[in-house]
Amino acid sequence: MKSALKTGRQTRDLQLASMVIAMRVPMMMLEAMSEKGRGAETHRAVSEKVAASVDGVVSAQISLMNSAATFWFDVMRGRSPASLVSEAANKAAAAALRPGRKTLQANYKRLVPGS
Structure with missing residues (x-):
């Protein structure tokens, strides 16, 4: 069950990423064509x-440090x-991806028309 949820989240992230790119590229093209x-x-x-x-990177390092701190107790x-x-x-890995996922979701909400 856990892997199905993880796969669904990954699929959702890929879909959001493609939508954010599709909404952002035209805006960036217009900016590139301007004199500014x-x-x-x-x-x-x-x-x-x-x-x-x-x-x-910082989140991943903190996660690894926490795991290292409890390693021998768990053994x-x-x-x-x-x-x-x-x-x-x-x-x-999950900790490293979390900040990017939050940024992606915030960008989608900001760029989607009508919201």
């Missing part, structure tokens, strides 16, 4: 990506080290 050059939407697109990347409780490492990697 880079406009507000282009600046926002780039700065959001950088901020989400940095937030994702002493009888949990498998291999499963703990796998779980730590999955948690870190």
Whole structure:
């Protein structure tokens, strides 16, 4: 069940990403054709990506540090080290993607017409 929910979330994210790109590209093309050059939407697109990347790296590092801090306690409780490492990697990956997912959803809500 968990994998079905994860797959659904990934599919939704891919759909949202393509919609945000489709809504953003025409705006960025108009900005590029203007005499000013880079406009507000282009600046926002780039700065959001950088901020989400940095937030994702920091979130992944914090997640790995938390997993490392509890690793030996979990091993002493009888949990498998291999499963703990796998779980730590999955948690870190999810933490790294979370800031980008939040930015993507906010962009979709902002760019969709009528909202």
